[in-house]
Amino acid sequence: MADTAQRPVELKPISKVVIRFAGDSGDGMQLTGDRFTSVSAVFGNDLSTLPDFPAEIRAPAGTLAGVSAFQVHISDHDILTPGDRPDVLVAMNPAALRAELHSLGGNGTVIVNVDTFDERNLKKAGYTENPLEDGSLAGYTVFEVPMTSITLEATKPLGVKPRDADRSKNFFALGLVSWMYTRPVEETISWIEERFAKNELVKESNLAAFRAGHAFGETAELFDFKYEVRPAALQPGTYTNITGNTALAWGLIAAGQLAGLPVFLGSYPITPASDILHELSKHKNFGVRTFQAEDEIAGIGSALGAAFGGHLGVTTTSGPGIALKGETMGLAVSLELPLVIVDIQRGGPSTGLPTKTEAADLLQAMYGRHGESPLPIVAAKSPAHCFEAAIEAARIAIEYRTPVILLSDGYLANSSEPWRLPDLAGLAPIDPRFATATNHTDPDGREVFWPYARDPETLGRDWALPGTPELMHRIGGIEKEDGSGNISYDPANHEHMVQVRAAKVAAVAKSFPPVEVEGDEDADLLVLGWGSTWGAIGAAVAAVRAEGHRVARLHLVHLNPFPSNLGEVLGRYRRILVPELNTGQLSRMVRAEFLVPAEVQSKVQGQPFTAAEIKTRIDDVLVEMEKDA
Amino acid sequence: MSDTIPVTSAKDWASDQEVRWCPGCGDYSILTAMRMLLPEIGARPENTVFVSGIGCAARFPYYINSYGMHSIHGRAPAIATGLAMARPDLDVWVVSGDGDALSIGGNHLIHALRRNVNMTILMFNNQIYGLTKGQYSPTSELGKVTKSTPFGSLDQPFNPLSVALGAEATFVARTHDMDRQHMMETFRRAYEHKGAAFVEIFQNCNVFNDGAFDLVIGKKETRAAMLIPLRHGEPIRFGADNEKGVVIDEQGRAMIVDVDEVGEDRLVVHDESRPDPTLAFTLCRLSTGPTMPTPIGVFRAVDRPEYGASVNRQLAAAQEEKGPGDLGALLTSGATWEVR
Numbered sequence: 015m016a017d018t019a020q021r022p023v024e025l026k027p028i029s030k031v032v033i034r035f036a037g038d039s040g041d042g043m044q045l046t047g048d049r050f051t052s053v054s055a056v057f058g059n060d061l062s063t064l065p066d067f068p069a070e071i072r073a074p075a076g077t078l079a080g081v082s083a084f085q086v087h088i089s090d091h092d093i094l095t096p097g098d099r100p101d102v103l104v105a106m107n108p109a110a111l112r113a114e115l116h117s118l119g120g121n122g123t124v125i126v127n128v129d130t131f132d133e134r135n136l137k138k139a140g141y142t143e144n145p146l147e148d149g150s151l152a153g154y155t156v157f158e159v160p161m162t163s164i165t166l167e168a169t170k171p172l173g174v175k176p177r178d179a180d181r182s183k184n185f186f187a188l189g190l191v192s193w194m195y196t197r198p199v200e201e202t203i204s205w206i207e208e209r210f211a212k213n214e215l216v217k218e219s220n221l222a223a224f225r226a227g228h229a230f231g232e233t234a235e236l237f238d239f240k241y242e243v244r245p246a247a248l249q250p251g252t253y254t255n256i257t258g259n260t261a262l263a264w265g266l267i268a269a270g271q272l273a274g275l276p277v278f279l280g281s282y283p284i285t286p287a288s289d290i291l292h293e294l295s296k297h298k299n300f301g302v303r304t305f306q307a308e309d310e311i312a313g314i315g316s317a318l319g320a321a322f323g324g325h326l327g328v329t330t331t332s333g334p335g336i337a338l339k340g341e342t343m344g345l346a347v348s349l350e351l352p353l354v355i356v357d358i359q360r361g362g363p364s365t366g367l368p369t370k371t372e373a374a375d376l377l378q379a380m381y382g383r384h385g386e387s388p389l390p391i392v393a394a395k396s397p398a399h400c401f402e403a404a405i406e407a408a409r410i411a412i413e414y415r416t417p418v419i420l421l422s423d424g425y426l427a428n429s430s431e432p433w434r435l436p437d438l439a440g441l442a443p444i445d446p447r448f449a450t451a452t453n454h455t456d457p458d459g460r461e462v463f464w465p466y467a468r469d470p471e472t473l474g475r476d477w478a479l480p481g482t483p484e485l486m487h488r489i490g491g492i493e494k495e496d497g498s499g500n501i502s503y504d505p506a507n508h509e510h511m512v513q514v515r516a517a518k519v520a521a522v523a524k525s526f527p528p529v530e531v532e533g534d535e536d537a538d539l540l541v542l543g544w545g546s547t548w549g550a551i552g553a554a555v556a557a558v559r560a561e562g563h564r565v566a567r568l569h570l571v572h573l574n575p576f577p578s579n580l581g582e583v584l585g586r587y588r589r590i591l592v593p594e595l596n597t598g599q600l601s602r603m604v605r606a607e608f609l610v611p612a613e614v615q616s617k618v619q620g621q622p623f624t625a626a627e628i629k630t631r632i633d634d635v636l637v638e639m640e641k642d643a
Numbered sequence: 644m645s646d647t648i649p650v651t652s653a654k655d656w657a658s659d660q661e662v663r664w665c666p667g668c669g670d671y672s673i674l675t676a677m678r679m680l681l682p683e684i685g686a687r688p689e690n691t692v693f694v695s696g697i698g699c700a701a702r703f704p705y706y707i708n709s710y711g712m713h714s715i716h717g718r719a720p721a722i723a724t725g726l727a728m729a730r731p732d733l734d735v736w737v738v739s740g741d742g743d744a745l746s747i748g749g750n751h752l753i754h755a756l757r758r759n760v761n762m763t764i765l766m767f768n769n770q771i772y773g774l775t776k777g778q779y780s781p782t783s784e785l786g787k788v789t790k791s792t793p794f795g796s797l798d799q800p801f802n803p804l805s806v807a808l809g810a811e812a813t814f815v816a817r818t819h820d821m822d823r824q825h826m827m828e829t830f831r832r833a834y835e836h837k838g839a840a841f842v843e844i845f846q847n848c849n850v851f852n853d854g855a856f857d858l859v860i861g862k863k864e865t866r867a868a869m870l871i872p873l874r875h876g877e878p879i880r881f882g883a884d885n886e887k888g889v890v891i892d893e894q895g896r897a898m899i900v901d902v903d904e905v906g907e908d909r910l911v912v913h914d915e916s917r918p919d920p921t922l923a924f925t926l927c928r929l930s931t932g933p934t935m936p937t938p939i940g941v942f943r944a945v946d947r948p949e950y951g952a953s954v955n956r957q958l959a960a961a962q963e964e965k966g967p968g969d970l971g972a973l974l975t976s977g978a979t980w981e982v983r
Contacts, residue, residue, distance in 0.1 A: 057980075308754040319694070
């Protein structure tokens with residue numbers, strides 16, 4: 015290092031920043047984003063993330079199809095979304111710049127790995143001119159950083175081959191951005207040491223790259239500012255940063271403990287649900303059995319078999335798997351056994367957009383089975399909420415002896431947010447109420463067990479486990495007589511059973527608290543949501559209200575049955591706007607159920623709503639309503 | 644077993660449900676054999692579960708006074724896999740037919756077999772779809788004329804035992820509905836096997852495929868010439884006077900010979916416990932259908948770790964290493980921070 019006076023770098027406090035890391039699928043951008051997120055979480059910022067990656071494992075290097083991005087929003091106050099527009103784009107190659115520049119705010123900052131801007135890579139990305147030279151980035155603050163060559167230089171003394179050194183350049187980027195935003199470095203260093211403990215050379219190479227990136231910020235004299243985002247004033251408590259899929263897996267484990275039932279997961283790998291299988295398979299010491307089945311049907315079949323044996327049966331999948339599991343769900347409806355079916359929704363139909371989010375399975379969850387086969391539906395609204403939603407789905411399944419569909423989506427699955435850990439002692443136990451004695455006297459005076467004798471309150475049937483003496487019984491998918499469970503083709507009995515199964519699902523609503531509207535309760539417009547739109551709707555409504563307009567909002571967790579007072583609440587509003595990542599499914603359901611003027615705001619681009627998109631629509635509706643008034 | 648537990652009789656295993664198979668169906672004799680066997684092997688009704696799919700055979704659980712589930716078409720092995728993994732204390736039986744097990748449920752069957760999940764699978768093979776009233780099945784012979792094949796079936800049939808052996812099954816056997824003793828003995832062996840046991844039962848559908856097995860089992864007096872009993876450790880011989888035998892030729896094929904011509908020393912000595920399935924496979928290919936001398940009995944019975952037990956060993960090892968699951972510790976297993 016030259017022994018000259020350093021140009022001073024000014025430290026600027028800012029309240030929030032949105033950074034988007036983008037590179038080739040093989041560049042490790044998800045890992046980089048994840049590390050930046052973890053450090054920011056432990057530092058105490060509020061945050062929200064949006065991983066955005068292609069379906070291909072390694073699309074041809076340097077192409078637009080191969081660009082993988084990770085967006086993180088950190089702030090010193092409570093935030094709800096990963097940010098509409100990044101302030102900073104880190105582009106590891108020309109393709110990343112080309113694919114992601116459009117998302118950047120007009121005067122954003124671009125940090126590029128200038129070493130990759132050669133003729134070959136520019137051509138692969140579809141550039142005819144070098145955007146760093148042709149003036150097309152005017153208006154942006156651009157930092158051209160030779161990330162590859164400095165990483166190579168920094169790792170050379172370790173004896174790292176150039177090809178291997180290239181793989182460490184994401185840690186250079188992480189080091190540089192960590193410097194720019196004054197992130198503590200110790201945690202990342204110890205994380206690298208632990209994560210790569212098995213490969214000394216890789217560990218040292220990554221450490222060297224990370225330190226080089228950090229030092230580059232300090233010494234390169236490219237930067238006039240570094241920034242600081244102070245910790246957010248969150249509610250007191252212990253926090254951890256969590257993704258939706260991890261929270262959901264932990265919620266299932268918690269539900270098993272609350273009910274005193276071992277968890278059994280039968281699952282077939284599918285994006286974006288597989289991480290739940292991965293997570294649960296780690297926790298065998300909780301008595302969790304995970305079974306990677308031969309197909310989706312065996313996934314749910316094995317879970318149903320385990321449920322018959324008294325386990326908390328769970329199957330996890332995405333939309334295509336739900337379609338395959340339909341017949342077994344119908345069987346579970348008929349058997350009246352507890353079962354949790356988790357649908358991490360993705361873009362469809364068919365293979366659709368496997369790694370991108372969509373919430374278009376609501377009507378499939380409602381109606382995607384033959385015959386009259388209603389089942390309860392619960393939808394998670396944020397990554398951390400997946401924990402609570404999983405417990406709620408299991409509670410309903412066990413107490414009412416019914417399959418329950420739990421809806422999440424690709425966005426919730428992979429995004430993360432700080433989660434204030436719940437007081438575990440405060441979680442309500444779930445009582446499986448297993449039958450232990452006969453429950454019916456035959457006309458000849460014999461004491462027998464009737465598998466379809468019901469609890470008058472829940473209408474849930476008596477559930478006797480194999481192994482219980484004297485309660486042997488047979489259940490099946492053929493229509494059965496209520497009470498005895500014997501096969502019955504009697505017309506009136508079938509109608510009765512259809513009605514009793516529907517009444518049982520409807521009865522679940524009695525266990526819900528009444529819904530409460532947030533915002534301006536007496537406004538004329540209600541924004542109604544479900545699922546992962548919770549954060550974007552919340553931010554949009556807050557922004558509208560901050561401008562002095564009146565708007566109410568309501569977010570549903572229970573989609574079937576609806577909460578008992580929902581019709582009454584919806585009836586109070588002149589207009590109801592339903593932002594949905596589909597073409598109008600909840601809006602259709604509430605119109606059909608309550609005859610209310612619900613209108614959809616649809617988005618099906620594989621991406622979550624931005625708060626701005628929803629705010630614009632609310633503003634438009636408010637203007638229209640003013641004209642009408 | 645404690646002497647306070649009463650011994651059951653065949654009557655105890657009959658449920659209160661009226662049996663609704665067609666009169667003369669082969670299923671009746673299988674049901675009788677099962678009801679007689681269960682007391683003999685000391686099974687307990689509360690610890691016994693019959694799981695079935697769809698088809699005539701799949702009604703079986705309703706007629707046994709144990710726990711039972713009549714599920715959906717083809718899925719019984721998948722459901723039974725979950726049950727057997729969750730509850731290793733139970734005796735799990737799967738009752739299936741040729742359509743249920745080999746057509747719509749073929750995938751579940753082969754995977755249950757390769758994993759060696761502790762269940763006893765009885766496949767009633769009548770070479771026809773009975774419940775849907777007479778379409779050809781995956782075991783129907785080529786050229787079979789049925790409602791759905793008025794010009795004859797073009798589908799090469801499965802050899803069910805070849806499928807099971809190809810799927811790495813550890814226990815493979817065949818019996819038939821005309822010999823209660825042989826059924827009971829075969830079911831007993833299958834029940835005692837640790838892991839997945841597969842039993843094919845030649846079963847006559849007297850309505851839609853009557854006499855499909857008549858050439859081999861139709862008449863008591865011709866059975867000796869048409870059934871080749873497999874007995875572990877003994878040379879394979881058959882015939883009214885034990886005059887026929889089985890040899891393996893230079894190409895490794897099983898061939899039927901006159902014992903007098905080749906001498907007893909050349910006969911194959913049956914070995915059901917051979918780790919490699921070649922002998923069992925060769926023997927199950929000896930006949931291409933129930934029209935020629937056909938081996939019955941246990942083809943293969945080998946030891947391999949049972950799936951549910953292996954799963955439970957992993958659970959026990961994890962608990963040994965980490966202690967029982969602590970939810971609070973799980974929630975704080977990642978990086979955490981305090982906000983005051």
